[in-house]
Amino acid sequence: MIDVPGPTEWVARGEVGVGPWPGPWPDDDRYDPELLEHGDRRNVVDAYRYWRREAIVSDMDTRRHPFHVAIENFQHDHNIGTVVRTANAFAAAAVHIVGKRRWNRRGAMVTDRYQHLHHHATVAGLAEFAGERGLTVVAVDNMPGAEPVETAELPRECVLLFGQEGPGLSGEAKDVAERVVSIAQFGTTRSINAGVAAGIVMHTWIRQHADPGLAW
Structure with a gap:
């Protein structure tokens, strides 16, 4: 390309x-x-x-769904481009980058040109954005007490918040989350690729709330 x-x-x-x-x-x-x-x-x-x-x-803008996607970017996570591309495919309302403003856009395959993007220097800034709009912050992390996303009912109007590859969600992100969901895993590793995790949870929202008859 x-x-x-x-x-x-x-x-x-x-x-x-x-x-x-x-x-x-x-x-x-x-x-x-x-x-x-x-x-x-x-x-x-x-x-x-x-x-x-x-x-x-x-x-x-007339077709977007009322869920937002946020991903922390404190270590220049290389998965952000994939998250943006997937959010575009599922017509997310917006993608929020939390932390460092710069990120590798290669994985987005220029879908970022059609997707609304917001930057927040801190998790607190994201939480303020969500609170002003009545959006439930749903963090995604395999931690004790998390609801299995396979059985959880995701809020229709929400922010799906993802951590970085490796360290996962920051402590601040866990603190602002109103709910935490996890993805069932059956192998040897604690976590899966952040871009893959985002796709799984976004599609769970689509299955619960979207009309498949409106897809292209």
């Missing part, structure tokens, strides 16, 4: 996406003239082919 300037944003080597628009151009300001002329090779669903990035974000 290579980044290219302008509204095409993302392109893959080979014949991916669609070529120039055939026939008369649509009279609709959601469409990008450059994409109509040269083709759309971005990694977007067919419904958004040829659309401007801003138009895609605006339309997605």
Whole structure:
């Protein structure tokens, strides 16, 4: 993959996406003239082919689910890109980075351009954001007293909070969490990859609250 300037944003080597628009151009300001002329090779669903990035974000805002995803980033966690990409796939309301502002965007596969992102210097800042909006903070960690996510009913409006690879959730994150859920594991390690854990819990929310008939 290579980044290219302008509204095409993302392109893959080979014949991916669609070529120039055939026939008369649509009279609709959601469409990008450059994409109509040269083709759309971005990694977007067919419904958004040829659309401007801003138009895609605006339309997605009518489809997003009321759950948020947060991940701590005190050691430049390399899983954040994967978390952002998965949050975009499940139409999360927003992704929150807690701690260091900078993170490796490679794993996001440019989905961060269509996903609302927020930064909080501290966990307390995230907790304040959640409290102002009536969002339940649900931490994910395999710790004593945690509810098995396999049987827990996740709140519809919530923040799913994940720790870093290795150390897991910080003590501050555990303190602000109103609930803690764990993922059942049957092997030898204490934890699983943070990006994988985020995908499992997000999909649990989707199974409980989303309408599969609205998926692309």
